[in-house]
Amino acid sequence: MNRKATALDVAKLAGVSRSAVSLVLNGRGDGNVALESQQRIREAAAALNYSPNKIALSLRNRQSRIIGIVSDQVVTSPFDGNIIAGADAVAREHGFVTVVMDTELDGSRDEGAVETLLDRQVDGLMYVTVGLRPLHVPANMDRVPAILANCFDDRPEAVVPAVIPDEVRGGREAAEHVMSLGHRDIAFLAGDSLTPAAPRRIEGYRSAFLHAGLPVNEARVLQVGWDIDAGFHGTMKLLDGVEPARRPTAILCANDRLAIGVVLACYRLGLSVPQDISVMGYDDEFRIAKAMVPALSTMALPLREMGAAAMTSLLRDVDRQQAPDDGGTAAPGGKEPRSGTSAETMVPCRLVVRDSTGQVPAGR
Amino acid sequence: MNRKATALDVAKLAGVSRSAVSLVLNGRGDGNVALESQQRIREAAAALNYSPNKIALSLRNRQSRIIGIVSDQVVTSPFDGNIIAGADAVAREHGFVTVVMDTELDGSRDEGAVETLLDRQVDGLMYVTVGLRPLHVPANMDRVPAILANCFDDRPEAVVPAVIPDEVRGGREAAEHVMSLGHRDIAFLAGDSLTPAAPRRIEGYRSAFLHAGLPVNEARVLQVGWDIDAGFHGTMKLLDGVEPARRPTAILCANDRLAIGVVLACYRLGLSVPQDISVMGYDDEFRIAKAMVPALSTMALPLREMGAAAMTSLLRDVDRQQAPDDGGTAAPGGKEPRSGTSAETMVPCRLVVRDSTGQVPAGR
DNA sequence: TTGAAAGCGATACCAG
């Protein structure tokens, strides 16, 4: 429990000066410090279990190698934690550490979180949300390099770059998957329109019909909510007391929990999945989609990839800002702050086919 | 994007020395600095939007006001995030910030995480796990005040204190709940014995029978796993093709996902919940238990409370260590390092009654 | 009442 060894301790033990210690331990010893001294220094460092005090380093280098992450409720809720995991993995690879502040959906805490993080001299800032949504970027967030993950700058000029999933394409590919199994009467249970995720997935669903030259039956799109019970009751509305020939043959859901409700309702009505009706989830929620009975076909959100992509891009900006301008600055065209990259990076979702989708029943 | 203002900037603007700024801004101005100067200093600070550089503070005070949290997979998985949320809330109240490192279940990364955190000069360390389990405490973790949440020191001497849920009592109260509804033939679907959570819950289940003066039917305890499909197949084994009078009337599950599987199986068999059979979950998983059809009766894990309790205790130790010994040290009895507290703090679970449990069917 | 100076731990420059 005794205090850690400092460079001075090492120097004393090795009988040299602090500077020598610094040089040797940073690989700049050769040609500067006598080999014999180097040896002694290394031994002393090992003996004392020396490692430099990162706080002192931060002060001196004016960079903390800390990335601040503000989350709206990623920590508290069971969702989207993999965005942070992906981001953190990349940060760690680069010798950065992340500190996460969760506002638990209290928007008034945004600025405070950013302020706290800035006081801690973070080198960069990331904002992560549960579910795709527009973000009112907190003040001062742009004082250091910043990026958004799973949300996007709500200002028309979109100052802060963002990494988001390609929900439109996800919705479309989900629909195309069941179409490829022969389904034509396909319902969509779709969360709500409070966040852009559901509307975008619906847009993809519509575009699948358009591309297939099929009409879209708007009555098949139900914005019911996001939870199990919503899926259950939505399905009851779609199927209960409806003659078989007029039932949809497939139900697409805006997330996996809705799909649980759908299957629950099907079983209650004595229907089999996927023999009588095909069901698809969305998200590929850990320990849910794969473990369902039947295992859910779903559209996996690329959470880890999003986090990793966001952090990669952020660290590039951090480097760029800290390195004094070199080389290419004389390029014609001038100032471009973000080197021509679009402000929004789209990451594709991934179709996962399991057991809840099957061929359309004969005669439909 | 320009660098933040320093105390020197404030001093210059106010026409005083750095020391005066420091004094005033830390409330020690009265009696040391002229009121007029104080006013000017405060104005200057506000004008420059000054706030002290925490890194410099940390270096000077030899304390970072950072608590390091090592998690085995709390960040990555959808579970138990509320432990961290609870811990973080308490930390924030006390002006601390937490930095979380997730090892993603790779035990070999434990020591590295602790090392990294220690290099960052954290004032304290917490280890958080998904699901109760014994922990092989990483080396060096005891170089600063430390605590475990949802896990416990696997060494017989139990050096590091821990905060864990009272699983035995939880299991017992779950069983007592359905007993109070008249059930006597109660099955338990129980995860596995790889972690102590399921065995302890089973132990509670048994003790409920003992206290009620009823025999325990060991054939009713099935260690099937933790996921939806395990619940489904376990239930099938219990109910499918079994004559009604020989079926259990209630099924207790070691978590809420198992309960989903149970209900799924019941529906498939044409059984109603809770009319034909009562089902109970465990955990009160967010967006699952409450949203199920029917809404699940369950035993809520006190995650937030555990995190908060662990952090409260940890910060007390941090304070104690940093404050030089004052007053009471002369108390008789001497050294006691942990002021007599037991190393393991148990937090009770909370019974949540919803719609999946009901009176035992007539005649059973 | 105020300002000057010392140190927290590490690095990098620059004389020696």
Place this chain on the structure above:
DNA sequence: CTGGTATCGCTTTCAA
């Protein structure tokens, strides 16, 4: 090749 010294931003003595 080496060791002294300034610096990062802040607090806290200590003299004036």
